Amino acid sequence: MSLPTHQIPAGAGVSFPRVVRSEFIKLRTLRSTWILLGSMLALFIAFGVIAALASTGQINDARGGPPQSLGLDPVTTVLTGAGFALLIMAVFGVLSGAREYGSGMIRTTLTFVPKRLPVLWAKVLVLIAFVLPVVILAGIGAFYLGMAVLSAAGDETASLSNSSAQRVLIGLAGYITGMAIIGLALGLAMRSMPGAIATVIGGVLILPALLTALLPESWRSVLKYLPSNAAAPFTEVNVRADLLALVPGIVVFVGWVVLSIAVAAWLFARRDA
């Protein structure tokens, strides 16, 4: 005798929009998400304001001597906090890629979405949705507040209609979001937060300097293809002459992002969870 098969209600089941919604809820319901986004916003703006105050001489250096001119253009000055924002968002990316491995949650997730890759694409989309708006907001906030400080002191300022200001603001938003995605890819591929955080930070901060010191002169030209150097043409006001031009820089950086996600996807789809 065969029992009636269990009925699955009409409309039930997995779809990509549902997976995206699920990943969105999962990220939204973690306090660490809001702590990291909030501190990124605060530091990006605060460092811009502090750097502006310092460049106008309103903050003296620690020895109480006369303020040193930082000698930077106003756009670079007010966006000083971008480096911190980058690190915080890279860590945020790692967290959204590796966190589920720490708790065994990944197995629960993949029981709900056994096809796996939709989970990765959803994580990437949701990460972008969280990071990009806040980075743009932080960049614009730092820009306006920083410029207000500079203009109050009668120093040189730049406006948002300035084309290099636009390039750098949009470029930084893309760069920081891209590094968050690379962080996610590393987190997912390495399945460990400390390892992936060390890799992404080491890759951005330490690797370029290390390679500059170690590589023979004739090999130096490869340095411009590292993610952080490839991003320089669209994240810096005055780009060094030995780096890539704008479009090749964008192509190479996007290439790094795509490559990291491709490797993570390949591993994620094949490995035992």
Place this chain on the structure above:
Amino acid sequence: MIEVRNLTKQYGSVTAVDDISFTVSSGQVTGFLGPNGAGKSTTMRMILGLDRPTGGSVLVNGSPYRNSCAPVHEIGALLEAKGFDKARSARNHLIGLAASAGIGTARVDEVLALVGLSDVAKQKAGGFSLGMGQRLGIAVALLGDPGIVMLDEPVNGLDPDGVLWIRTLLRALADEGRTVFLSSHLMTEMELIADQLIIIGRGKILADTSMTQFIESWSSNRVRVMTSDVAALQGVLADRAQAFERDHHGALIVTGLHAAQIGQAAYEAGLVVLELTPLAVSLEQAFMELTKDSLQFHTGEVAA
């Protein structure tokens, strides 16, 4: 229905599951019994497509789990590891997972009530006791109102209250006509709940039988006889019995014959039977007997 066909899993040089085949039929409680390290969890992970088989295949309701359009509506699972993020509340954990399957918050609150976690639903799961964590895992398994419920060692580490609760719940799920597949390393757990029994040791299936048959085949094997002339009875039974032993009271223990056959033979030989007792082997003993060769860690012989 779950169909496992020639399933093998190797982790490096370790063969965790070794070419096993079995079927978990609908509408029954099937116990998956085996000592620690036998391969139960590995098999369950392969059923869900979490671990990739080295060989063989698994079908859930006729197709691979990965291909299912509504996976958690077909099979709900509780695995060994906790499987939730400590920083999230129980309710948010369920809401997030439910969203991926198109399950709404009404069902989330329903399963929370079902497992008795409504009052603590907004608390962080990290603060839960082992028993509460297990209840949360079961809530996850029941979200999709699945026809198959698969639980890996659900009573492990629970206090007697928790054990009783799970047992009652599983009975209720089975009575609703669901297929229940649960693993344990304790025969005593299975005795109370399972209709069907699959015993695994060192990655190989050692028995696949109904509980009733299992009990029958192990309990009627040995009979203790007290008679006026032990040697004469032994002579009469010699060509039919498998083995004879003497216990310290001088009684004869006959292996391989039923009590009725022995009584009949004694009567025909004119021997007085003083006592005739089928020796029931406890199922725990039977299980130990079956798996003794496949234990990973033998305990040393205790010196007499």
